[in-house]
Amino acid sequence: MKALIVAEYTRDALEGIKAAKTLATGNTILLVFGPASTEAENVSGLVDKVYTLPSRNPEAVYNALRKVYEDEKPDLILGVVSKNVKDSLSRLAGAYDLPMSTEVLEASIEDRSVKYKRGILSERAYSIEKAPMPAIILFNPRIFEPEEARPGGEVVKLEEGDTKVKQIGISKKQLSGVKLEEAEIVVGVGRGFKKKEDLKLAFELAELLGGQVGGSRPIAADFKWLPEDAWIGISGKRISPKLYIAIGISGAPQHMSAVMGSKVIVAVNKDKNAPIFKQADYGVVADLYQFLPILIKKIRERKG
Amino acid sequence: MGDIVVLLKAALNPEMVRSKPDGTLDQDAIPLKLSDIDRNAVEEAAKLKQKLGGKVIGIMVLTVGPVAKREKDLKMAVQEALAKGVDEAIVVADDKLTPGDQVQTARIIAEVIRNSGINPSIILASEATIDETTGQIPGRVAAKLGLPYISFARSIEVADGKIIAERDLEEELEKVEAELPVVVSVTQEINQPRPPTLIQIRRAARKPQKRLGADDVKQAIGTKRVILERRIVTINRKQQIIEGSNLEEIADKLIEILEKEGVIKL
Ligand SMILES: Cc1cc2nc3c(=O)[nH]c(=O)nc-3n(C[C@H](O)[C@H](O)[C@H](O)COP(=O)(O)OP(=O)(O)OC[C@H]3O[C@@H](n4cnc5c(N)ncnc54)[C@H](O)[C@@H]3O)c2cc1C
Numbered sequence: 127m128k129a130l131i132v133a134e135y136t137r138d139a140l141e142g143i144k145a146a147k148t149l150a151t152g153n154t155i156l157l158v159f160g161p162a163s164t165e166a167e168n169v170s171g172l173v174d175k176v177y178t179l180p181s182r183n184p185e186a187v188y189n190a191l192r193k194v195y196e197d198e199k200p201d202l203i204l205g206v207v208s209k210n211v212k213d214s215l216s217r218l219a220g221a222y223d224l225p226m227s228t229e230v231l232e233a234s235i236e237d238r239s240v241k242y243k244r245g246i247l248s249e250r251a252y253s254i255e256k257a258p259m260p261a262i263i264l265f266n267p268r269i270f271e272p273e274e275a276r277p278g279g280e281v282v283k284l285e286e287g288d289t290k291v292k293q294i295g296i297s298k299k300q301l302s303g304v305k306l307e308e309a310e311i312v313v314g315v316g317r318g319f320k321k322k323e324d325l326k327l328a329f330e331l332a333e334l335l336g337g338q339v340g341g342s343r344p345i346a347a348d349f350k351w352l353p354e355d356a357w358i359g360i361s362g363k364r365i366s367p368k369l370y371i372a373i374g375i376s377g378a379p380q381h382m383s384a385v386m387g388s389k390v391i392v393a394v395n396k397d398k399n400a401p402i403f404k405q406a407d408y409g410v411v412a413d414l415y416q417f418l419p420i421l422i423k424k425i426r427e428r429k430g
Numbered sequence: 431m432g433d434i435v436v437l438l439k440a441a442l443n444p445e446m447v448r449s450k451p452d453g454t455l456d457q458d459a460i461p462l463k464l465s466d467i468d469r470n471a472v473e474e475a476a477k478l479k480q481k482l483g484g485k486v487i488g489i490m491v492l493t494v495g496p497v498a499k500r501e502k503d504l505k506m507a508v509q510e511a512l513a514k515g516v517d518e519a520i521v522v523a524d525d526k527l528t529p530g531d532q533v534q535t536a537r538i539i540a541e542v543i544r545n546s547g548i549n550p551s552i553i554l555a556s557e558a559t560i561d562e563t564t565g566q567i568p569g570r571v572a573a574k575l576g577l578p579y580i581s582f583a584r585s586i587e588v589a590d591g592k593i594i595a596e597r598d599l600e601e602e603l604e605k606v607e608a609e610l611p612v613v614v615s616v617t618q619e620i621n622q623p624r625p626p627t628l629i630q631i632r633r634a635a636r637k638p639q640k641r642l643g644a645d646d647v648k649q650a651i652g653t654k655r656v657i658l659e660r661r662i663v664t665i666n667r668k669q670q671i672i673e674g675s676n677l678e679e680i681a682d683k684l685i686e687i688l689e690k691e692g693v694i695k696l
Contacts, residue, residue, distance in 0.1 A: 185578065209599050213581040216569025223533050225654040228564045246660065247561055248444035251455050254659040261654075290578035291612075294594070295605035311694070335694055348619045360563070369693040379444040380560075383663070390693045391667060392684070398671075401445065407668040408687060410680055421681045428685065428696045 127152030127235070130200035132191065132215060134182060136162045136169065138206040140272030143172050145204050145265055147273070150235055155198050157284075159187050160210070170279030177282050185289040187214035192221060193284070201259040202240060206267050215262050225257035228264040235259075249360055249383030302353040304338055311337030312367045314358055314385070315351075317344050318374015318395065318414050322351040327418040328373060334425050340365065342375050359384045374414050377402025394418070431484035432551035432611065434475045436516060437539060437568065438490040440500070440507035441465040442561040447662055455660035462494065462503035464510045467556030469623040471616050475554050476515030478588055484551065488516035489542055491535050495528030512634035513626035519639045520546060526644035530653060532562075536570035537650035542642065543575065552593070553613040557582050565615065572613035579613045580606055584620055 129146040131154065133139035139162050146154045154173040158166050160182025170176045179190045191214060195203075203218070205211045207228055219226040231252070233242035239256045242263060246253045306312055313332040315325055325339070332339045339356060340346075346357035358365060359381045366387025373394045375381060382405050385391065393406035396413045403409040410417060440462040448459040475486045488511045492504060500523075508519050522538055530538075543550060553575075555568040565581075572579035580586075584598040588610070597604040598617050626634070644651055672687070674680035688694045 184581065188573070209582050209597075212565055213569055213579070216566035217573040217579060219532070219566060220536055220570030220573030223537065223654070225531065225533055226564065226566050227655075228566065241658070245663075246563070247442055247447055247455075247460075248563065249663065250444045250447040251449075251660055251662045253657060256656045256658055257654050291580055291606050291608040293604060294607045297603050299601055299603060301601065343618065347617075361558075369688065369691075379447075386663070386665065390688070390691050392688070403671065404669055405665055405667055407670065408684065409669070409671045410684060411671060412677055412680070417677050417681070420677045421684065424678070424681045424685060425696060 127202070128198065128200045129154050129202045129204055130194065130198060131156045131173070132203060132205045132211055133158050133162050134160045134208055134210050136165045136275070137272055138162070138208065138211075138267070139169055140275060141206050141265070141267070141270045142204050143169070143273045144270040146202070148270065149204075149233060150202060155194070155200065157191065157194055159190070166281050168275045168277050170281050171276035172273055173279060175280045175282060177284050179284045179286065181286050182210055183289050183291065183293060184210045184213035184217070185291050186286055188217040189287050189289070190284045191215070191218045195222065203260065203262040205264050207264045212264065215264065219262055222260075224260055224262055226262035226264075227255070227257070230263050230265045231269065233263055233265075245360075245383070248379035250379050300353055301355045304353070304356055306338055306340045306356060306358065306363050306365050309338040309365070310367050311335045311369045312358075312365055312371070313337055313339050314341060314370060314372040314375055315339060315345055316342040316373065316375030319345070319351075322349070324415070325351060327414070327422070330422050331371070331418060331425075334422065334429065335369075337367075337369070342378075342381050372402060372406070373418070375402055376400050377405055431482040432549040434478055434484050434486045435543065435548060435550045435553040436468070436471050436475045436486060436488045436511070437553065437555035437571070438468050438472075438488045438507070438511050438516075439465045439559050440490060440492060440504050441559045442494060444560050449662040453661050453664065455662055457494065457660065458499065462500060462507060464507040465556060465559040465561070467558065467616065467618050468511070469514065470618055470620050471554040471556050472511055472514045472516055473621045473623040474586065474616055477621065478552065479515070482588060486515055486517045487548055488512070488519045489539055490519065490521045491527070491530065491538050492521070492523035493528060493530035493535060495525050497523045497525050497528070508639065509634050512637045513631045514623065517637060519637070520642060521639065522642045522647060524644040526651065529657065531655035532564060532566050532570065533655070534650060534653045536567055536574060538647045539567070539571050540574035541647045541650045543571075546640075551610045552588065553577070553611070555613070555615050557615045557617050568613050568615040575613070577611055577613050578608045580608065581615045583614050583616050586614060586616075586620070
């Protein structure tokens with residue numbers, strides 16, 4: 127058995143190595159690109175060989191991957207989901223018709239196959255599947271504890287070939303650093319809010335309760351009323367607070383699947399037929415603009 | 431401008447998940463619908479056509495069978511895409527091709543593009559579908575056709591045979607440039623799909639549709655993934671609506687409940 131781990135970030139590399147060691151015994155090869163490539167030496171002691179590529183252009187990564195794939199003939203290609211990893215590996219999958227699975231929750235090796243479990247239907251269900259090796263398996267982040275970094279192994283630098291897609295600019299997103307996944311109380315805001323200024327109702331409530339504010343995808347990604355690290359959902363953050371208060375959120379599966387770890391879910395929505403009421407513990411059918419000021423006032427009174 | 435190709439999926443609808451008494455997924459009882467972000471891809475295709483001309487060709491491969499049972503959903507999904515801006519639809523559906531997997535689907539799409547006289551300038555797809563959500567088909571197709579690929583595009587600008595796109599990464603926005611032809615996957619934020627007008631809906635019924643079966647894509651047949659078991663995630667929530675004669679009373683009740691649950695301390 128030979129596993130090839132592909133990673134853009136060192137933390138993901140260390141989780142990927144752990145995954146490889148948990149799943150399979152045998153050779154482990156690591157390919158690190160972009161930011162992780164500068165730290166290759168630090169982790170090289172954990173694997174048989176590290177390939178490095180400074181570029182994070184997924185086309186360059188794909189070109190490098192093809193060469194490494196041909197040279198190493200791995201049985202299993204492993205990683206942790208990230209956009210550039212997904213992009214470059216989907217191309218490798220296409221080039222060699224390899225089965226590929228993403229957002230995997232658990233996996234095991236059986237004969238010449240890999241068996242794995244992953245969410246489907248926007249995580250309303252899960253699927254247990256099997257695919258013959260060689261196969262590509264990308265785990266959800268934080269499934270595996272990262273290995274302790276250890277230097278001292280072989281590092282091979284890969285050539286950056288020419289690419290057809292060229293980067294002409296890059297800008298950092300405005301992130302707030304809010305750790306919703308660690309908050310005990312989260313107030314979630316959705317499109318029921320009519321404008322950005324109105325979110326102050328949610329911030330006031332969160333502050334009174336000692337919680338944090340997060341939002342649905344349209345609020346964070348489209349309208350940009352919240353920083354993107356406050357985006358809750360299967361393509362944003364998964365949270366499991368003691369209390370989740372969803373306000374003006376309809377209850378789309380892509381949002382709700384990521385909050386199902388909450389102990390108690392409260393929904394405030396003016397539409398009594400909103401799907402969120404079937405997925406909440408307590409529902410308030412009301413216009414948020416009328417209800418929130420009253421709720422805030424009452425909490426204030428009680429706090430004295 | 432050559433053809434504008436859009437990859438489309440009639441996907442299992444996660445808002446209508448059904449299960450059997452033993453908790454296994456009752457997949458046959460779950461309807462298909464045009465996958466959400468495919469609408470953004472179609473909208474972007476329509477916008478490109480408005481600016482640059484060309485023809486919008488939609489390709490849809492049915493991955494869940496049996497075909498006879500899925501015919502109605504399939505038709506609705508195709509009609510929706512035609513009404514929203516696709517000029518011509520190619521639908522690949524055959525019981526020999528279901529259940530499909532991504533290996534086979536990508537091979538079928540590449541074969542259809544190669545063999546149907548399509549001359550793509552741009553192939554648009556969504557970043558992910560609502561049922562499988564692995565986001566791997568556009569990358570696979572790009573590799574098979576030897577085309578450059580731009581994933582997770584939040585905006586695109588096409589002019590003079592070139593594309594400039596903004597890729598939406600975890601912590602950055604990355605601006606990239608490439609010559610056409612190119613494969614692009616779009617995010618939900620790229621545009622606001624417009625609902626079709628009545629005239630568009632009526633016209634959709636008359637737009638050309640081509641139906642292909644397994645015999646038309648012989649080279650592409652063959653799956654690798656085996657589905658062993660599918661189960662629903664059970665949602666056990668109290669679903670209790672807090673009633674009261676006015677909002678003050680409801681607020682009081684809510685606060686008391688949450689205190690009793692031990693999730694707030696005032
Ligand atoms: C592949 C994929 C991934 C996705 N990932 C995510 C994700 O990670 N996170 C996410 O959130 N979404 C995600 N989405 C989008 C998701 O499908 C929904 O579109 C989105 O969650 C809807 O956001 P919303 O509930 O804020 O808005 P809407 O669905 O528009 O709901 C607004 C709600 O507010 C209520 N309302 C309106 N006015 C008031 C008022 N005055 N008082 C009280 N209530 C009011 C309405 O009744 C309605 O129920 C994804 C979609 C796809 C296809």
